[in-house]
Every structure is written in structure tokens, then in C-alpha cells.
Amino acid sequence: MSDLLIKPAGSRGKVIDVTPASAGWAYVGFALHRLAPGETVAEATGEREACLVFVAGTGAVTAGGERLGEMGGRMSPFDGKPAAVYVPGNSEWSVTAASELELAVCSAPALTGREAKVIGPDAMSQEVRGKGTNTRYVTNILPETDGVADSLLVVEVITPGGHTSSYPPHKHDRDALPEESYLEETYYHRLNPPQGFGFQRVYTDDRSLDEVMLIEDGVTVLVPKGYHPCAAIHGYDLYYLNVMAGPHRVWRFHNQPDHEWLLGG
Numbered sequence: 001m002s003d004l005l006i007k008p009a010g011s012r013g014k015v016i017d018v019t020p021a022s023a024g025w026a027y028v029g030f031a032l033h034r035l036a037p038g039e040t041v042a043e044a045t046g047e048r049e050a051c052l053v054f055v056a057g058t059g060a061v062t063a064g065g066e067r068l069g070e071m072g073g074r075m076s077p078f079d080g081k082p083a084a085v086y087v088p089g090n091s092e093w094s095v096t097a098a099s100e101l102e103l104a105v106c107s108a109p110a111l112t113g114r115e116a117k118v119i120g121p122d123a124m125s126q127e128v129r130g131k132g133t134n135t136r137y138v139t140n141i142l143p144e145t146d147g148v149a150d151s152l153l154v155v156e157v158i159t160p161g162g163h164t165s166s167y168p169p170h171k172h173d174r175d176a177l178p179e180e181s182y183l184e185e186t187y188y189h190r191l192n193p194p195q196g197f198g199f200q201r202v203y204t205d206d207r208s209l210d211e212v213m214l215i216e217d218g219v220t221v222l223v224p225k226g227y228h229p230c231a232a233i234h235g236y237d238l239y240y241l242n243v244m245a246g247p248h249r250v251w252r253f254h255n256q257p258d259h260e261w262l263l264g265g
Contacts, residue, residue, distance in 0.1 A: 002211045004202055006220040012036070016220050018186060023222050027151065027245035028184040029107035030220060035059070035097035042094035049110040050087040051119075051142055051154050053241060055190075057101035061085055063093040063116035070098055071118070077102075077239045078158065078192045081121035084141050086148050088114035104188060106142075108151035108245035117148055134262075136165045144249050153183070153244040153251060161196075162234040168259040169227035171204075175247055180254045183246040185223040187230070189215050189238065196236025202228045205256075227256050 001007075008015035016032035029048065032055075033041050043050075052061065054072035061068040063085055071083040087093045089110025095103055125140045142154040159165040175182040191197065198215040204226040213221060215230065215238070232238035244251065255263070 002213050004211050004222045005213045006222065008032070008218045014041075015218075016188070018220060018222065023184070023224070025184045025224055027108050028186055028243050030186040030188065030243050031105040032188060032220070033101070033103045033105065035101040035103065037097050037099055040094055040096040041103065042092065043105070044092045045087055045089050045107070045110065047089055047110055048107045049089050049114070049150055049152060050093065051106040051149070051152050052085040052087065052093065052095065053104040053106065053141060053154065054083045055102040055104050055241065058098040059095040059101050059103065060098060061093065061095050063087045064091045066116065068116070068118055071120075072101070076192070077156070077190050077241075078237060081124050081126070081139050082141065082156065083121060084119040084154070086114075086117040086119060086142065088116060091116065104241055106152055106154050106243040111150040114150070119148070130167075133163050134167055135160065135163060144251055149249065151245040151249055153249060155242045157240050157242065159230070159232045159238040159240075161232050161236045161238075164229060164231045165238065165240075167229040168262045169229045169256040170253040171225070171227045171256070172251065172253045173225035174254070177248060177250060177252060179252065181246060181248055181250045181252040183244040183251060185228070185242060185244045187221040187223065187228075188241040189217070189219050189221065190240075191215075191217040192237045192239070196233060198230055198232045198236070198238045200228065200230035202226050
């Protein structure tokens with residue numbers, strides 16, 4: 001199995017745990033908790049900021065010593081927008097599940113002092129990208145334009161069955177603004193119905209990295225560098241939660257020249 005493909009470690013508790021140390025990079029962290037009603041998860045952020053994303057289910061949130069109330073509500077990541085909470089560095093948070101809960105914890109270095117912030121579904125913009133069988137549906141949770149976070153960029157994407165996504169292939173692995181930004185990235189994948197599958201390729205121009213991975217429900221893919229398109233097979237919609245971070249909170253990408261013609265016409 002590829003070192004870039006992380007499968008869940010069990011069905012309860014912290015089932016995914018990607019840290020900069022485990023991934024061999026410097027910025028992005030991603031964890032996925034699956035909790036039963038009444039169970040609680042809590043952490044201190046330390047020198048990192050966090051974005052809590054309610055992938056499915058509901059829970060009561062405390063952040064920075066303040067009770068923020070119960071949030072979430074969708075029972076599937078394919079059912080509308082999520083709820084999310086931004087938690088700054090040198091703070092703490094806890095979530096107590098009110099239902100079966102799937103909670104994502106996205107993290108990256110904290111650079112300044114900020115306040116905890118609830119990011120409700122109504123605050124999240126949505127957009128359609130691509131056309132034809134390259135159409136996908138994007139929900140912006142922490143976009144670069146919001147001024148909420150120091151490092152984190154967080155987005156959800158729904159790719160219909162039979163469609164491609166993160167395509168034409170693009171990369172963001174050079175700190176060369178304004179043309180391209182260096183951003184590490186994780187993809188947390190879900191499928192509907194869950195027995196489906198898809199594919200993701202991560203590769204560089206010189207093919208020193210070239211991995212093709214089978215995407216099944218609940219896996220996470222690491223993108224340390226290179227192009228990273230994915231595809232959903234017919235009959236199965238693909239969801240992914242993207243976490244990106246790097247030295248600058250800016251998303252500037254470079255399309256693979258061989259396939260850039262697909263953007264024309």
C-alpha cells in the first residue's frame with residue numbers, strides 16, 4: 001500500500017491521525033474522530049490552530065472556555081453544508097457527541113492571536129467548478145479571502161459519479177508567488193453509497209513520485225507535492241474534505257501543461 005494512503009484505524013475514536021511528523025512535512029495536520037452519543041473528545045491547540053468540521057452528526061462544542069452550543073445536523077457529508085468552528089492557537093476545545101458523530105480536526109501552525117469563531121453553514125459560500133463530466137460542487141469552509149485563520153485553508157467538494165475532480169491536473173508545490181504557492185494537502189474521502197470506489201493519482205513532472213491509489217470510503221490521501229487528480233466511478237458520488245497549509249495562506253496553482261488545453265472552449 002502506498003505511504004500516501006491512510007486507512008482508518010478501527011471504527012471508533014480517533015481513526016485517522018495525520019501529523020506533520022507522521023507525514024514528513026511541516027504544516028498540515030488532519031484527524032478524524034468517530035464518536036457515539038455522549039462521548040467527548042478534547043484537545044489543547046498549543047502552537048497550532050484548528051478547524052473542527054462536523055462531517056456528519058451533531059455535538060456540543062466548547063472552545064476557549066466558552067460554550068458555543070450544539071451544532072452540526074447533517075447526517076451525511078452528501079446532505080448540505082457542514083458546521084465548523086475555528087479554534088486559535090494557545091487555546092482548547094471539546095466536543096461532546098449528541099448523535100453518532102464524525103468530526104474532522106484540521107490543523108496548521110498558528111501565527112497570531114485570534115478568537116474562536118463559529119462558521120455556520122450560512123457563512124459558507126458555494127460554487128460549481130468545471131463542466132460536463134468535470135463538474136464538481138465546492139463548499140468553502142475556510143477560504144483565503146475570509147481573514148479568519150493564520151494558515152489553514154479548508155474546503156469540501158462533491159464529485160458526482162462518473163466525474164473527475166482536481167482536474168485538469170494541477171500542483172502547488174513551489175513557493176514562487178505570485179505564480180504558485182507551496183501548500184501541503186490532505187484529502188479525506190467518503191463515497192455514496194459507501195461500497196463504491198474511486199481513484200486518485202499523485203505524481204510529479206519527472207515521475208520521481210507517481211502513485212495511483214484506490215479510493216474507498218473513509219480513507220485519507222496525502223499530497224506532499226505534485227499533481228493530484230481523482231475520479232469517481234459511475235454510480236458512486238465522491239466527497240472529499242481538503243486541508244491545505246504552507247508558508248503563505250494563498251492558493252495559487254500550476255496546471256500540468258499537457259492537459260491545460262482542457263480548460264479552453
